[in-house]
Amino acid sequence: MVLRIIKKEKNEMKIELDGEDHTLGNLIQHTLLMDKDIEFAGYDLPHPLSRKPIIYLRTKKGLKVENVFKRTLEKVSKQANEFLANFSKAVEK
Amino acid sequence: MKITILEQNGNSLRFVLSGVSAPFANAIRRIIMAEVPTMAIDDVMMFENTSAMFDEMITHRLGLVPLTTDLDTYLLPEECDCESEFGCNNCRVSFTLDVKAEAELKMVYSGDLIPENADVSPAVKKIPIVRLANNQRLKLEAYARLGKGLEHAKWQPVSASTYKFMPIVEIDTKKCDGCGDCVKYCPKNVFSIEKLKPVVQNEINCTLCMECIRHCPIEPSPIKISHDKKTFIFYIESTGSMPASKLVKEAVKILERKTQSVIEQYKKVK
Ligand SMILES: [Zn+2]
Numbered sequence: 271m272v273l274r275i276i277k278k279e280k281n282e283m284k285i286e287l288d289g290e291d292h293t294l295g296n297l298i299q300h301t302l303l304m305d306k307d308i309e310f311a312g313y314d315l316p317h318p319l320s321r322k323p324i325i326y327l328r329t330k331k332g333l334k335v336e337n338v339f340k341r342t343l344e345k346v347s348k349q350a351n352e353f354l355a356n357f358s359k360a361v362e363k
Numbered sequence: 364m365k366i367t368i369l370e371q372n373g374n375s376l377r378f379v380l381s382g383v384s385a386p387f388a389n390a391i392r393r394i395i396m397a398e399v400p401t402m403a404i405d406d407v408m409m410f411e412n413t414s415a416m417f418d419e420m421i422t423h424r425l426g427l428v429p430l431t432t433d434l435d436t437y438l439l440p441e442e443c444d445c446e447s448e449f450g451c452n453n454c455r456v457s458f459t460l461d462v463k464a465e466a467e468l469k470m471v472y473s474g475d476l477i478p479e480n481a482d483v484s485p486a487v488k489k490i491p492i493v494r495l496a497n498n499q500r501l502k503l504e505a506y507a508r509l510g511k512g513l514e515h516a517k518w519q520p521v522s523a524s525t526y527k528f529m530p531i532v533e534i535d536t537k538k539c540d541g542c543g544d545c546v547k548y549c550p551k552n553v554f555s556i557e558k559l560k561p562v563v564q565n566e567i568n569c570t571l572c573m574e575c576i577r578h579c580p581i582e583p584s585p586i587k588i589s590h591d592k593k594t595f596i597f598y599i600e601s602t603g604s605m606p607a608s609k610l611v612k613e614a615v616k617i618l619e620r621k622t623q624s625v626i627e628q629y630k631k632v633k
Pocket of ligand 1: 440443444445446447450451452453454455
């Protein structure tokens, strides 16, 4: 996977995830929308054959965009770890 | 987040996952189908094929045979150090097959593939490959490697990876006249009659088909059907390559690895 920042301004950003698809795109979009600092977030797969989703995010006025993306991914990672722990416990029972 | 296992037998697994969003459940479902690596035959050296079927057809059928997979010993060819086109002992497994029909007709089965490593062998031994007439012979060497479902369906570790929302079925007993039509028409036997009134006995089986409401003589119907958007009933059916519970664990680990790589790369380019 290769990450590229296509556009970056004070409170908006466009990130391309080369090598990913809806699996991560939709999950990141949804988790971004749950963030209180986010005004708008979306993702687009410009062509179904090229696996390059573009994630767009915009924060509310006056709030910096830099940390929101990282914070979102950490939330996803935390959720995945929680799932793995709970699932292993449930299966062993 | 809460996970409860409903059923676990052989290759199939049913569990309830609650307290997560649909995109998260969907990411797990999609990764199980397309990104958990499995073994499948990818290269075949044909030494003798006097059967009625073309080499290409036999090769294609061999590719679709599910193989038991050991993810701890083998590496994906793109992650292997050998960088060889043909692969090495860490990224490929070879099989031999030599069957000859003598006087009678003989069926070649997947179980006739003899693996070099018994950990990687056909998950089902009775898959017919080709039928040989007398004196016909099939002799070949096959090479299996790890791959992902998004490259070719033969590397898909599951025959089913699905989820549905948790159904909620309610009956307003005050308005219900107890005609019993909902019991009769429900294809999933969600309702049963108790003391002349229908009761919900099998809520989890409901497929939200609404057949009960369509046949209910009372308008508006006292039956109310909805679903819980944060609870999912997963159904995973493995092809036999790995136990279904292992597939789910591998899928979450892949998701975790993906997010970590995005975080790392983001730190670098920022
Ligand atoms: Zn190798």
